Amino acid sequence: GAGVSQSPSNKVTEKGKDVELRCDPISGHTALYWYRQSLGQGLEFLIYFQGNSAPDKSGLPSDRFSAERTGGSVSTLTIQRTQQEDSAVYLCASSLASGTGGSAFFGQGTRLTVV
Amino acid sequence: QQQVKQSPQSLIVQKGGISIINCAYENTAFDYFPWYQQFPGKGPALLIAIRPDVSEKKEGRFTISFNKSAKQFSLHIMDSQPGDSATYFCAASKTGANNLFFGTGTRLTVIP
Numbered sequence: 001g002a003g004v005s006q007s008p009s010n011k012v013t014e015k016g017k018d019v020e021l022r023c024d025p026i027s028g029h030t031a032l033y034w035y036r037q038s039l040g041q042g043l044e045f046l047i048y049f050q051g052n053s054a055p056d057k058s059g060l061p062s063d064r065f066s067a068e069r070t071g072g073s074v075s076t077l078t079i080q081r082t083q084q085e086d087s088a089v090y091l092c093a094s095s096l097a098s099g100t101g102g103s104a105f106f107g108q109g110t111r112l113t114v115v
Numbered sequence: 116q117q118q119v120k121q122s123p124q125s126l127i128v129q130k131g132g133i134s135i136i137n138c139a140y141e142n143t144a145f146d147y148f149p150w151y152q153q154f155p156g157k158g159p160a161l162l163i164a165i166r167p168d169v170s171e172k173k174e175g176r177f178t179i180s181f182n183k184s185a186k187q188f189s190l191h192i193m194d195s196q197p198g199d200s201a202t203y204f205c206a207a208s209k210t211g212a213n214n215l216f217f218g219t220g221t222r223l224t225v226i227p
Contacts, residue, residue, distance in 0.1 A: 033214065035217075042117075042218050043206075043215075045213075045216075050213070056214070058213075059214065091159070104215070106158030106159050108157055108158050
């Protein structure tokens with residue numbers, strides 16, 4: 001596709017359930033980022049993948065959060081035992097270059113609601 | 116700790132007016148300062164960016180002013196239009212870093 005694609009667009013889940021969020025980056029982009037956007041807040045960095053290097057997981061808020069990137073392309077963000085405070089929009093971005101991430105292109109996000 | 120502080124939280128401007136959004140940072144290692152525009156239901160889109168070797172960058176009606184000594188930068192939208200109504204985020208990062216630090220956003224409303 002032409003842009004970063006995320007699925008699902010919306011997800012409502014019960015507290016305690018696990019969820020998986022998917023990101024298809026722009027073809028050829030080696031860098032992939034996950035951010036979280038809570039209501040009225042800025043974007044909170046979660047995790048960064050660059051090629052085959054070990055991911056930068058420094059932004060993951062707890063060990064309930066994990067992410068993987070298969071074959072250097074599609075990425076999945078998994079939240080285990082979801083809590084109400086996990087409710088937010090989860091944004092994925094990709095870029096050609098590593099480092100600043102300034103040329104990152106964002107997907108439309110997945111709105112997660114934990115009830 | 117908020118690495119980038121953004122103000123105002125919301126802004127209402129008449130059509131044709133100038134919209135000004137301000138950001139401040141503490142980390143002097145930051146060397147890349149982009150602005151993102153986000154419409155409801157969409158992801159943020161890169162609008163314009165600046166590096167600290169220049170004090171101003173202009174692209175169409177959008178201008179970034181950068182004050183290195185004050186560690187501040189701002190976005191000016193000239194001749195604001197209703198279609199500019201969106202949330203704007205400033206951000207900062209440093210070479211070699213893996214992430215952008217975002218401000219909390221400014222919701223701009225341009226009144227016809």
